[in-house]
Amino acid sequence: MSTNTAYYIPHKATWPVIGTAGLVIMLAGFANYLNGSSIGPTMMVIGLLIFITMLVGWFTLQAKESESGMYNHGVGISYRMGMMWFIFSEIIFFAVFFGTLWYTRNLSVPWLGEGATKEILHSAYQATWPTNGPGNVGGHYEPMGAWGLPFLNTLLLLTSGVTCTWAHHGLLAKNRDQLIKGLAATVLLGFLFVTFQAIEYHEAYTEMGLTLGSGIYGSTFFMLTGFHGFHVCVGAIILSVVLFRSAKGHFKPENHFAFEAAAWYWHFVDVVWLGLFIFVYLM
Amino acid sequence: MSAAVAEHDDHDDHHHDDHDHGPAKGLLRWIITTNHKDIGTLYLLFALAMFFVGGSMAMVIRAELFEPGLQFVDPAFFNSMTTMHALVMVFGAVMPAFVGLANWQIPLMIGAADMALPRMNNMSFWMLVAGVLLLASTLFMEGGAPNGGWTLYPPLVLQPITVGKALPFAIFSVHLLGISSIMGAINIIATILNMRAPAMRLMDMPLFVWTWLITAFLLIAVMPVFAGAVTMLLTDKFFHTSFFNAAGGGDPVLYEHIFWFFGHPEVYIMILPTFGVASTIIPVFARKPLFGYASMVWATASIAFLSFIVWAHHMFTVGMPIAGELYFMYATMIIAVPTGVKVFNWTATMWKGAMTFETPMLFSVAFVVLFTMGGFTGLMMAIAPADFQYHDTYFIVAHFHYTLVPASIFILMAAGYFWLPKWTGHMYNEKIGQLHFWLSAISVNILFFPQHFLGLAGMPRRIPDYAIQFADWNMISSIGGFIFGASQLLFLYIVIDTIKGGTGEKVSDEVWEDAAKHGLEWTLPSPVPYHTWITPPTTVPTEHVLDIH
Numbered sequence: 001m002s003t004n005t006a007y008y009i010p011h012k013a014t015w016p017v018i019g020t021a022g023l024v025i026m027l028a029g030f031a032n033y034l035n036g037s038s039i040g041p042t043m044m045v046i047g048l049l050i051f052i053t054m055l056v057g058w059f060t061l062q063a064k065e066s067e068s069g070m071y072n073h074g075v076g077i078s079y080r081m082g083m084m085w086f087i088f089s090e091i092i093f094f095a096v097f098f099g100t101l102w103y104t105r106n107l108s109v110p111w112l113g114e115g116a117t118k119e120i121l122h123s124a125y126q127a128t129w130p131t132n133g134p135g136n137v138g139g140h141y142e143p144m145g146a147w148g149l150p151f152l153n154t155l156l157l158l159t160s161g162v163t164c165t166w167a168h169h170g171l172l173a174k175n176r177d178q179l180i181k182g183l184a185a186t187v188l189l190g191f192l193f194v195t196f197q198a199i200e201y202h203e204a205y206t207e208m209g210l211t212l213g214s215g216i217y218g219s220t221f222f223m224l225t226g227f228h229g230f231h232v233c234v235g236a237i238i239l240s241v242v243l244f245r246s247a248k249g250h251f252k253p254e255n256h257f258a259f260e261a262a263a264w265y266w267h268f269v270d271v272v273w274l275g276l277f278i279f280v281y282l283m
Numbered sequence: 284m285s286a287a288v289a290e291h292d293d294h295d296d297h298h299h300d301d302h303d304h305g306p307a308k309g310l311l312r313w314i315i316t317t318n319h320k321d322i323g324t325l326y327l328l329f330a331l332a333m334f335f336v337g338g339s340m341a342m343v344i345r346a347e348l349f350e351p352g353l354q355f356v357d358p359a360f361f362n363s364m365t366t367m368h369a370l371v372m373v374f375g376a377v378m379p380a381f382v383g384l385a386n387w388q389i390p391l392m393i394g395a396a397d398m399a400l401p402r403m404n405n406m407s408f409w410m411l412v413a414g415v416l417l418l419a420s421t422l423f424m425e426g427g428a429p430n431g432g433w434t435l436y437p438p439l440v441l442q443p444i445t446v447g448k449a450l451p452f453a454i455f456s457v458h459l460l461g462i463s464s465i466m467g468a469i470n471i472i473a474t475i476l477n478m479r480a481p482a483m484r485l486m487d488m489p490l491f492v493w494t495w496l497i498t499a500f501l502l503i504a505v506m507p508v509f510a511g512a513v514t515m516l517l518t519d520k521f522f523h524t525s526f527f528n529a530a531g532g533g534d535p536v537l538y539e540h541i542f543w544f545f546g547h548p549e550v551y552i553m554i555l556p557t558f559g560v561a562s563t564i565i566p567v568f569a570r571k572p573l574f575g576y577a578s579m580v581w582a583t584a585s586i587a588f589l590s591f592i593v594w595a596h597h598m599f600t601v602g603m604p605i606a607g608e609l610y611f612m613y614a615t616m617i618i619a620v621p622t623g624v625k626v627f628n629w630t631a632t633m634w635k636g637a638m639t640f641e642t643p644m645l646f647s648v649a650f651v652v653l654f655t656m657g658g659f660t661g662l663m664m665a666i667a668p669a670d671f672q673y674h675d676t677y678f679i680v681a682h683f684h685y686t687l688v689p690a691s692i693f694i695l696m697a698a699g700y701f702w703l704p705k706w707t708g709h710m711y712n713e714k715i716g717q718l719h720f721w722l723s724a725i726s727v728n729i730l731f732f733p734q735h736f737l738g739l740a741g742m743p744r745r746i747p748d749y750a751i752q753f754a755d756w757n758m759i760s761s762i763g764g765f766i767f768g769a770s771q772l773l774f775l776y777i778v779i780d781t782i783k784g785g786t787g788e789k790v791s792d793e794v795w796e797d798a799a800k801h802g803l804e805w806t807l808p809s810p811v812p813y814h815t816w817i818t819p820p821t822t823v824p825t826e827h828v829l830d831i832h
Binding site: 007009010011012013014015016017019020021023024027028030031034035058074077078079081082085086088089090092093095096097099100103104107108109111112131132133134135137138211212213215216217218219220222223 | 307314315316317318396397399400401402403405406409410412413414416417420448451452454455458459465468469470472473476477478503504505506507508510511512515517518521522523524525526528529530531532533534536537540541
């Protein structure tokens with residue numbers, strides 16, 4: 001494989017500053033949009049296009065360097081550490097919203113329904129979960145059940161975890177066909193998950209009266225499942241790139257960091273979903 | 284680790300010369316650089332600039348508080364100044380300055396050729412700049428910069444009067460600064476764990492490297508928490524969610540819990556590298572090994588662990604159950620134990636040492652004394668019933684400024700004097716350095732010590748006007764503030780002067796007497812070449828860890 005035994009240190013990197021510019025233009029545009037400024041959406045689109053250009057350019061460069069054997073074992077370790085700690089930071093980000101759910105369900109909502117708060121402020125309020133608060137914020141809604149689409153989605157994601165591992169076994173056994181089929185199945189299941197979630201959201205908004213504005217239940221429900229859905233999309237796009245590269249003949253049994261990183265990310269998304277299914281849908 | 288380093292451009296198709304080891308020409312060098320020394324310089328210069336921006340805001344605050352009544356600025360702008368002063372100093376000055384030191388020093392100290400992920404290193408710097416620009420842009424917006432305090436508490440910060448158009452910009456700025464910090468922290472961890480010279484075991488590492496390893500972990504563990512908190516502020520304001528709205532079943536106190544779960548480790552993110560630099564400088568000028576190396580490492584780790592379980596001492600008066608008050612009170616007091624270990628070790632390192640008092644040492648000794656002051660007032664406020672008296676008064680302002688200005692900032696100054704000769708190959712002007720120290724050390728106490736009295740007497744923080752009884756101490760404090768602010772221009776002068784040649788005296792590779800016994804960086808030439816440790820060192824100094832080997 002790698003003929004280069006040195007730790008590869010790139011210099012003169014142009015993509016980082018381009019990506020930063022794209023991101024800041026996009027965020028400034030979003031902020032302008034939220035403030036009601038008409039320039040906002042244009043800035044968001046321009047920023048996003050720059051950002052996507054950076055992603056494509058940077059990752060193409062990385063793939064090219066990796067395939068030409070410029071990364072030795074040490075570089076691989078640095079990349080793996082980077083990915084691990086990135087996923088750790090993502091876990092913490094989700095933990096904030098799980099913590100919010102725990103705090104409201106077990107502490108702040110019960111406090112609203114007891115003692116002087118209840119007697120003086122809103123004696124008619126029943127502090128039970130799910131709730132949209134004593135102010136009935138967002139009006140009447142139905143809570144989301146667990147056993148329809150969400151359960152189907154659980155099965156889809158779990159299956160995708162299996163197909164992903166099957167693909168990995170194919171890669172290790174130098175079975176390119178199994179690698180590609182496994183990855184294709186994983187990507188397909190991932191996008192199917194997102195489609196079903198879109199259908200679920202559509203039902204919630206149009207038939208159940210359940211929106212982001214449905215008090216704390218709607219807030220936690222959509223924030224947790226929404227951020228997760230976004231991560232599924234990102235994970236599926238990453239896996240698509242890995243699939244594309246696999247079809248081009250990239251990756252070797254002893255050197256396939258991009259595949260590993262994508263698989264780790266996918267399993268992380270999978271585990272978060274299990275948490276969501278239990279704490280948001282079931283309990 | 285291998286014995287050689289390959290170098291290539293991003294676009295090697297039109298750069299055939301792979302042996303070009305120097306920096307790019309002109310201004311572009313600084314934009315596309317991946318060299319840890321260049322990026323360290325960028326971080327440090329940016330932090331220095333922000334130190335003066337944040338400092339100017341402090342001058343506005345002290346000018347307005349010079350006398351009771353409204354003199355110079357309107358109250359909303361005053362509140363913008365307190366809010367922005369905090370955000371700029373924390374996220375624009377102190378944190379980036381330590382990341383700059385990490386970039387410069389960690390590879391030099393552990394014998395690594397560069398940071399582990401050089402392209403990401405470049406990106407984390409530019410994300411920082413982008414975040415600060417977004418934040419600074421709010422100063423020029425309708426309604427002005429955020430003025431609800433740097434903690435951005437709801438429901439106050441969600442009121443139109445408090446934020447105007449600034450809120451989404453401030454929130455996205457936090458996101459960018461968070462991404463920047465996380466990328467920087469990942470890089471530092473990967474560098475320390477993966478790029479160390481094979482000869483250097485973990486328990487051989489200089490304390491600065493150890494404290495940064497632990498700080499980097501804290502950053503990755505809490506920056507996403509802040510990002511999550513402000514994201515909920517954004518959706519509460521613009522997307523009808525009810526996270527912090529009791530009518531919808533949410534709770535504004537939840538924000539305080541999340542914020543301080545980030546916020547308490549955050550204050551240690553600013554102080555742990557400070558400890559690391561102090562532990563590096565003091566042994567050199569005491570001409571003794573650091574006392575209690577292993578206990579320093581464990582104390583750092585203990586402080587980091589404790590930082591996660593004490594957050595609610597910032598909110599004793601919010602109305603917590605009594606069990607919560609008691610728990611957070613005792614847990615907080617335990618932090619005094621590992622911190623005491625550190626202060627003891629620094630003192631013991633100096634005990635019977637052959638000490639000399641060059642500028643870096645002066646700042647470090649002042650740090651030990653004045654940080655201890657700030658620590659003691661922290662203990663006072665850890666006592667929950669007493670805190671009801673001090674909460675949100677100038678006492679807390681005095682407390683955290685003692686832990687930040689004569690601690691973190693003093694140590695950053697010390698680090699500048701300590702390593703600038705190494706980086707530039709030029710000696711700074713010792714006379715002006717000592718003048719800078721004495722002016723700073725005296726004026727910082729005139730500035731902040733009276734604020735303890737003001738707080739104990741009940742003067743609330745974040746007000747542009749105050750009762751006549753607080754007039755005298757405020758005037759003294761402001762005078763101290765103006766002297767302190769002006770004195771820092773001396774530092775700016777010294778930095779520029781040293782870069783341009785300093786005293787003209789050629790510094791030795793060691794710079795400081797016997798420094799090579801204490802750290803790898805002093806075995807390199809002065810000024811440090813653009814590329815260092817392309818071959819990792821085969822032996823590493825263990826003077827600082829004598830007591831455990």
